[in-house]
Amino acid sequence: MQLSKEMILAKANEVSKNTLMETLDIEMVDYGEDFLVARMPVTPKVHQPDGVLHGGATAALAESVGSFASHIFTDLEHYFVRGLEITANHLKSVKEGYVYAKATFLHKGRTTQLLDIRVTDEQDNLISVCRLSTISLPLKK
Known part of the structure; x- marks a missing residue:
């Protein structure tokens, strides 16, 4: 049985309970054939001391999506996935609203994957550009 888009997003959000994603209020909101989008509210909970979005929270959003x-x-x-490396270039500050991360x-590959993750604000301004590499390893039988 193939799951609907809504069912896949609901399942992704359900397995995020009691994790960093729940702590940061990260929510998967859209996906298609070759992308996934998540959003995170920008509140004091994810600010650095001077009142703007913390780069570490942005990196956590990017790695999550x-x-x-x-x-x-x-x-x-047959396989499980683990992250190998993430890089983040922060280009603009955000004080409030939502940021969206789109992973493409x-x-x-069969073993390694490389994703481009663009983080934007609600006006579609580019906030950060991230790259994530992951690896798919066989489950032990």
């Missing part, structure tokens, strides 16, 4: 994208597009009956694949 990228890792979930790798999970969605991997055969989880640059490489979707």
Whole structure:
């Protein structure tokens, strides 16, 4: 049985309970054939001391959406996914509202995956550009 888009997003958000994603209020909101989008509210909870979005929170958002994208597009009956490396270039500050992270694949190999993750604000201004590499390893039988 193929799950609907809504069911996949609901399942992704359900497994985020009691994790960093729940702590940061990260929510998966859209996905398609080759992308996944998550959003996170920008509140004092994710600010650095001077009142703008913390780069670490942005990186956590990027890694969350990228890792979930790798999970969605991997055969989880036979493989599990782990992150290998993340980089983040922060370009603009945000004080409030939501930021959106869209993960798309640059490489979707059998073993390794490379994702481009663009973080934007509600006006579609580019906030950060991130790259995440993941690896799919076989489950032990």
